[in-house]
Amino acid sequence: MSAEDVEKSSSEAVKGLKGIIAADSSICLVNGTIGKLLYRGYNIDDLAENATFEDVSFLLLNGELPTATQLAAYQAELKQYRSIPPELIDALKKLPVSAPPMALLRSITSLAGVYDPNAEIETFENRLQISIKLISQIPTIVAAIHRVRQGLEPVEPDPELCHAGNFMYMINGEKPSEDATRAMDLILTLHAEHGLNASTFTGRVIIATLPDIYSAVTGAIGALKGKLHGGANTEVLKTLFEIGSVENVAPYVKKVREAKGKFMGFGHAVYQVEDPRAKHLKELSRRLGEETGEPKWYEMSIEMEKLVYEEIKRNCNVDFYSASLQHYMGIPGDLFTCIFAASRIAGWCAHILEQLDGNKIIRPKANYIGYDERPVIPVTER
Numbered sequence: 001m002s003a004e005d006v007e008k009s010s011s012e013a014v015k016g017l018k019g020i021i022a023a024d025s026s027i028c029l030v031n032g033t034i035g036k037l038l039y040r041g042y043n044i045d046d047l048a049e050n051a052t053f054e055d056v057s058f059l060l061l062n063g064e065l066p067t068a069t070q071l072a073a074y075q076a077e078l079k080q081y082r083s084i085p086p087e088l089i090d091a092l093k094k095l096p097v098s099a100p101p102m103a104l105l106r107s108i109t110s111l112a113g114v115y116d117p118n119a120e121i122e123t124f125e126n127r128l129q130i131s132i133k134l135i136s137q138i139p140t141i142v143a144a145i146h147r148v149r150q151g152l153e154p155v156e157p158d159p160e161l162c163h164a165g166n167f168m169y170m171i172n173g174e175k176p177s178e179d180a181t182r183a184m185d186l187i188l189t190l191h192a193e194h195g196l197n198a199s200t201f202t203g204r205v206i207i208a209t210l211p212d213i214y215s216a217v218t219g220a221i222g223a224l225k226g227k228l229h230g231g232a233n234t235e236v237l238k239t240l241f242e243i244g245s246v247e248n249v250a251p252y253v254k255k256v257r258e259a260k261g262k263f264m265g266f267g268h269a270v271y272q273v274e275d276p277r278a279k280h281l282k283e284l285s286r287r288l289g290e291e292t293g294e295p296k297w298y299e300m301s302i303e304m305e306k307l308v309y310e311e312i313k314r315n316c317n318v319d320f321y322s323a324s325l326q327h328y329m330g331i332p333g334d335l336f337t338c339i340f341a342a343s344r345i346a347g348w349c350a351h352i353l354e355q356l357d358g359n360k361i362i363r364p365k366a367n368y369i370g371y372d373e374r375p376v377i378p379v380t381e382r
């Protein structure tokens, strides 16, 4: 067998790289068989109850939960970075406001790299600082997108507020209640990390070629935007709006089934059982449904979860109850994926730093199924 034939007769491609081990990582364990999720050894349920996003993002970046002194220093660093360069706001104002918020976030994050004089410095310390800066500034960019597209001025960050509280404040322009702050903090905590998901893997592939961190994060945002990944939460709210009432859920599920369509917010590449994050979002959605006197979005979600499971034996994923929950929080549906990005930035940066430690360029191989070698025929004879 010639070397060329060996190239051609390699084994079959694994679609979606499902189950392929592509890295060693100590950041996150996702056990899809029993529905267990650990960030650096800490169970997501424990973190949801007992940690804030500041704790969790520090943990993801540094490997350990912060001591009180470390936490105070980290919070101060995050606060110090919150304001973004005015050039980014000016650029945002010139972009079409009708563009999807994730497209705006992708573009402004890329531009943030252009305005960062340290973007190209290749030391661990500098890359860690840029990671902290991005964890701090993505919420500022997201909130600015939300304001500018409504014709409003962005709200300056408030150093008195915690990360989640300030994020809500920059979105709404009003100091959030403790409950609203806690709800945003929970959303940020639950979405922060999930192993080698599509956007994180994208970020690792990009950083492995040794560009700057902004390049990797911009690519990760692009991957998260897709509706099979982070974009699903926006699609879930569209579905709930389309359905409109609990009575309409059953006919909707039947219609999608007959058309062999997808149920957004259901199924998962790893979990074969319930997504361990969903119950937290579900409970908060229930509570806010009661408190707002508009339980129907939660009730429709409950009905849909039951009927979709009966039809396709797939559980809901993290994107499903985050839709009704964020709707109750007054966040518009097309901003949901940006909120996801404001959380997952912590996981992306942890993976980017881990990839750079003992880096190897990521270069898998395609199973070539194209033509054998053939001559170029002159254009007049084709």
Ligand SMILES: CC(=O)SCCNC(=O)CCNC(=O)[C@H](O)C(C)(C)COP(=O)(O)OP(=O)(O)OC[C@H]1O[C@@H](n2cnc3c(N)ncnc32)[C@H](O)[C@@H]1OP(=O)(O)O
Residues within 6 Å of the ligand: 227, 228, 229, 230, 232, 261, 262, 263, 264, 265, 266, 267, 268, 269, 270, 312, 314, 317, 318, 319
């Ligand atoms: C944060 C996140 O990224 S969580 C995921 C967010 N995405 C969504 O909610 C979109 C809807 N869900 C899906 O499209 C899928 O379940 C994915 C992309 C999440 C996972 O895909 P896979 O790893 O291929 O899952 P799985 O092996 O279970 O899928 C096999 C088949 O089951 C069926 N299936 C899986 N999920 C669904 C669903 N939500 N609705 C209808 N059928 C489904 C499909 O027939 C699918 O084959 P297809 O992708 O060729 O149509």
Ligand SMILES: O=C([O-])CC(=O)C(=O)O
Residues within 6 Å of the ligand: 193, 194, 195, 196, 197, 198, 269, 270, 317, 318
């Ligand atoms: O892990 C995945 O495939 C999808 C993801 O990012 C998540 O569930 O949070």
